[in-house]
Amino acid sequence: MDNKDKRDMLPEDEYLKQMSSLPKVKAPDDFLQKVRARIERRPLRERIIDALFVPFRIKIPLEVAAVTATLLLVMSSFDEIRPSKQLASVPKSDVEEAVVGKADDYKYQVYANKGRDEEKSEVILDKIESGTAPAVQAAPAATEGLKMKKVEYKESRLCEREASRGFLRADALPAIKGYIESSQGVITHIESDKNSGKTLYIDAEIPAASYESFKKKIEDPAVSRNIRVEPILKDPPQGSNIIQIRIFMI
Amino acid sequence: MGEESINFDELVLEHKDKVFNLCYRFLGNYEEADDCAQETFVKVYRSLKGFRRESSVSTWIYRIAVNTCKNRVASAQYRRSRNMVRLDEPKETDDGARPVDIGDEKLSPAAEAGRRQTGELIQEAIDSLPRDQRSVVILRDVEGLSYEEVAEATGLNLGTVKSKLARARQELREKLKGLV
Numbered sequence: 001m002d003n004k005d006k007r008d009m010l011p012e013d014e015y016l017k018q019m020s021s022l023p024k025v026k027a028p029d030d031f032l033q034k035v036r037a038r039i040e041r042r043p044l045r046e047r048i049i050d051a052l053f054v055p056f057r058i059k060i061p062l063e064v065a066a067v068t069a070t071l072l073l074v075m076s077s078f079d080e081i082r083p084s085k086q087l088a089s090v091p092k093s094d095v096e097e098a099v100v101g102k103a104d105d106y107k108y109q110v111y112a113n114k115g116r117d118e119e120k121s122e123v124i125l126d127k128i129e130s131g132t133a134p135a136v137q138a139a140p141a142a143t144e145g146l147k148m149k150k151v152e153y154k155e156s157r158l159c160e161r162e163a164s165r166g167f168l169r170a171d172a173l174p175a176i177k178g179y180i181e182s183s184q185g186v187i188t189h190i191e192s193d194k195n196s197g198k199t200l201y202i203d204a205e206i207p208a209a210s211y212e213s214f215k216k217k218i219e220d221p222a223v224s225r226n227i228r229v230e231p232i233l234k235d236p237p238q239g240s241n242i243i244q245i246r247i248f249m250i
Numbered sequence: 251m252g253e254e255s256i257n258f259d260e261l262v263l264e265h266k267d268k269v270f271n272l273c274y275r276f277l278g279n280y281e282e283a284d285d286c287a288q289e290t291f292v293k294v295y296r297s298l299k300g301f302r303r304e305s306s307v308s309t310w311i312y313r314i315a316v317n318t319c320k321n322r323v324a325s326a327q328y329r330r331s332r333n334m335v336r337l338d339e340p341k342e343t344d345d346g347a348r349p350v351d352i353g354d355e356k357l358s359p360a361a362e363a364g365r366r367q368t369g370e371l372i373q374e375a376i377d378s379l380p381r382d383q384r385s386v387v388i389l390r391d392v393e394g395l396s397y398e399e400v401a402e403a404t405g406l407n408l409g410t411v412k413s414k415l416a417r418a419r420q421e422l423r424e425k426l427k428g429l430v
Contacts, residue, residue: 010423018426019391022369025280027270027287032262034284035291 166249
């Protein structure tokens with residue numbers, strides 16, 4: 001090949017000639033097969049995506065349904081194993097319905113708590129028959145140490161128990177009253193049998209701090225074997241310093 | 251594959267040599283060109299359904315090939331391979347070493363050697379061009395596409411194609427002066 005003047009640029013026609021005469025590099029004979037193999041050998045990521053999501057119109061709804069069903073199953077299982085927070089309680093409406101409309105057959109009491117703040121409280125009792133006392137519940141633990149605070153109670157929290165059958169002796173009433181007053185309590189109600197006039201029970205309020213000692217004194221066998229003292233309410237409100245009690249004969 | 255495979259196979263057979271040559275001239279390496287050309291047709295296969303026939307099929311395939319080559323040039327893997335492989339390294343086969351380009355039977359061995367050396371010099375000069383200039387000069391001066399076809403294949407407007415081509419030619423002519 002002839003040498004050209006190095007100071008000159010390669011003439012354009014020579015340049016074009018050289019460029020166009022560059023040898024053509026051909027693809028290998030198995031090029032098509034290699035392309036096919038490459039198309040079929042797709043990346044793992046793409047194959048996973050296609051397997052999971054393609055076709056979209058079919059797989060996406062199925063997967064959404066599966067995830068939704070799984071979530072519902074987990075949520076329902078969670079609710080079942082979670083401890084129940086519901087406590088058994090007697091609806092107030094049930095207690096009220098027992099006495100509505102039959103005032104003659106029922107003895108109910110409306111009395112004023114003439115204690116510290118003169119709140120009114122209403123006690124609706126079950127049907128009272130002759131010789132029977134209304135049911136009261138078992139006493140809860142003593143609420144000693146609580147502050148002196150008036151608390152209102154509700155009918156639905158009335159204790160229930162097998163009715164007592166005795167009457168409080170008339171000569172025991174002054175002693176009982178003395179015990180109540182010595183414990184800084186007050187009598188709030190005395191229930192009597194309408195036929196005989198005998199005392200069925202006495203309701204009183206005493207300070208919570210005095211309840212245990214009062215109960216011990218009243219139920220002392222030396223005083224009486226048959227007198228019992230129990231709180232009217234199953235679970236007095238927290239912070240209450242007064243316990244409403246019922247004194248009755250068993 | 252269905253009906254698409256028939257058309258696709260025809261496309262591959264019809265355009266594989268042009269695409270392969272483009273890739274080789276762009277990348278300057280046979281192995282890289284083979285890989286890039288295969289990748290080009292894989293993209294063609296996946297894009298076949300979306301081809302809206304706004305341009306010719308050839309131009310469309312050229313465009314995919316050019317973009318694939320540009321991405322390959324920008325990759326770190328390519329840059330590493332360029333540092334290790336010579337342009338004149340033959341592609342080995344089971345039959346023995348085979349030259350990269352096609353020999354001209356009409357030339358004497360000395361002339362053939364001379365022609366091959368010129369080709370290598372030109373290829374080295376093309377390799378030194380920026381990617382955009384490289385693509386336009388290969389498409390226009392090597393593949394023989396029209397200015398409009400070059401513009402479609404590169405995504406550049408006609409004026410940009412001409413300006414880039416002019417600069418590329420000037421650089422090549424300066425680099426090749428006295429060597430060819």
